[in-house]
Amino acid sequence: MTTMLQPAVATGTTTAPPVKKKRTRLVTLDLMRGYYVGVLAAIHLNYVPSLLGLVDGRGELLVSEAEGFFMISGLLVGMLRRRDLERYGIVKMTLSSWKRAAQLYIVAVPLTLLFTFIARTALGHGHTQVKGSLDQRSDWPHLLENSLNLSYTYGWADFLTYYVPMFLVAPAIVWLLSRKLWPVVLVLAYFGYWETTHINTGYYRPFLQWGVYFFIGAAAGYHWDDLRGLMARLSPSWRRRLRGGLMCAAIVLYAIGLLFLFKRGLIAHSATYTDLFGDNRLGVLRPLAAPISVAGTYFLVRKFEKPLARTIGKVIIPFGRSSLYVYVAQSFVVFLTPLVFGRQGFLLNTLYDFAIMALIWVGVRVRFLAFLIPRA
Template sequence: MTSLRLPATASANVTTRAAALTGPLPAAPRRTRMVTLDLMRGYYVGVLAAVHLDYLPSLLGLFDGRGSLLVSEAENFFLISGLLVGMLRRRDLERHGPLRMARNAWKRAGQLYVLAVSLTLLFTVIGRLAVAHGVSNVKVGLDSDSSPMALLANTLTLRYTYGWADFLTFYVPMFLIAPLTVWLLSRRLAPVVVLLAYAGFVLPSHYDTSFFSPFLQWGVYFFLGTIAGYHWDDLRRLVGRLSPAVRRALCTGLVVGTVLLYLVGMLLLFHPELIVDSDTYNHLFQNNRLGLLRPFAAPVSFAGTFLLVRKYEEPIARTVGRLLLPFGRSSLYVYVAQSFFVFLIPFVVGPSGFWENTVFDVSVIAVTWFAVRTRFLAFLIPG
């Protein structure tokens, strides 16, 4: 296997639509790689292991937010997935037509479906065996009672998912719908996609959407990313037509907004007494990650982070990029590998003190890096 990608994306090798949002338009297109996005998704997928392990207090826990900030790593992870889908499926549509575009999207959906079902069954078997042998720290949500046939049926229909790779299940319907989304975008119906995505996000807060809730919750970020990816060149041209002063103000505003979202989130994370009785805050930002303003905050955070990483891309790539780039370029592999480590570690050892927990976090990331280098789980993961 020569290339591994974000769950649900094809290769990150794209045309010069991958250049920086505010950079000059190139005279002659050439194929390049979005190093900035590789660095970003490398961080997002790399920190997921520590977030899922959730052993606090720890050094990483002091700044990663453990998925509890105003914008989480997972939300930006879905945004990047959708962005690359928008870029690549537009290329398919323009070069080969709608049938090839749909076939490529549905092929990826099929690959992720097989992987998600297999992992759910595998983690369920491991979980049941662990419980039978007296292990108590098994991830919640385990189906320990259903018959084999009922378990298989629920897993095949995606009504049951288990383990720390459950996002793969959410990606499957997104990829099934991606061709329709790209077709709507090609008809200049981006506002329709935005409205449908936001409407879907709001539904679980007001109606019992049960089986569809995770798809609706995470789909808004994926499809907002798809819109941005499809119109990447258009956005660059639009920004390029702005005066230098306006463009500078826009970029500064996005970066400042990103920093403020992070700082406010960290303040409230460490001082929950400030909002413990605030129904308004819960309704707007929390509510089990269904706060109404979260889908508006996430694009700001993503854009500001992109601009910051793009500006300092070279020094980042030379330093922490040695870890982040392999993660970003093999993000599906990393995501699956860390799901095994995070699932199994609580069987052996639980949270402890600050330095012990820090060692656990760093160890999972280090072992995941080793897994990337050796590819010893490659047989499980589609290319």
């Protein structure tokens, strides 16, 4: 993302050169996005018990890594599309967003067909450890039709098909945000999510379920500089309280999620928990908890950004900056691994998790077949 410049400051008869704003917030987002996409392989593989399985929640915490990933994706879209709107106008902004949708579509549909072919072939040779939701009955013309209209998706890269309609709708969302109608955006996004918990939204369910996080992020990204300005206007003590409160809230949400994960008896028969946070990740409070968790995590990561960037950042920052490549690469590794190696004990499962992450990291550095995948 292009660094914004501060205006020159007049001092008598001379003009001070423009000063670049710090870009530390972008490194923070790279760290967060890199972690979210980096652990997806282990989460999707779900070989537990394992070391990562003790901390990542396998998608079952009050706020999952996937929700955080969608939110940061939306945040970056909000930033970039606002820049496009202000610099080039609504037509160029719309075309940029739709071009991105087309790029993802071109990757997503062939992946669905490829994974379907691999799974059907594996089943035909007696391998039963294939991902669920496989269409085993439709002939290939019907599979092609259903893949093209996105009513059928298969494999571990299915999020790509959810992003396509999000990028198609994004220009309208940015236009609403430019008219200071962010409450409308948030209400519509949450209402769409709420519908998935109360009525059968069928074909639109994945888009509505994940779109709420994307569009909350887009609203925050569009108003990123405004939010930073609001923070700057607070007194130092109130800034510390707000940051501290959000960081504590993120830690509490994470801790409660881990408690319920390892002490399932506490929520095993709780209809209240299911309605609020469970229900196959469709609990009505999840879209409200996610922004708190992501904001608190942002301030935590930013607080320790330098040591994180010097250590684990060597791995996860490249993941964050090539998130689409990492996502597609992990989809192949996770899909094929069960056909070769089954779930084992703690040590071997941990080895699998880290070996997969190392393999993907090497792929990022080598950029193998990266020309087939659009930049993140």
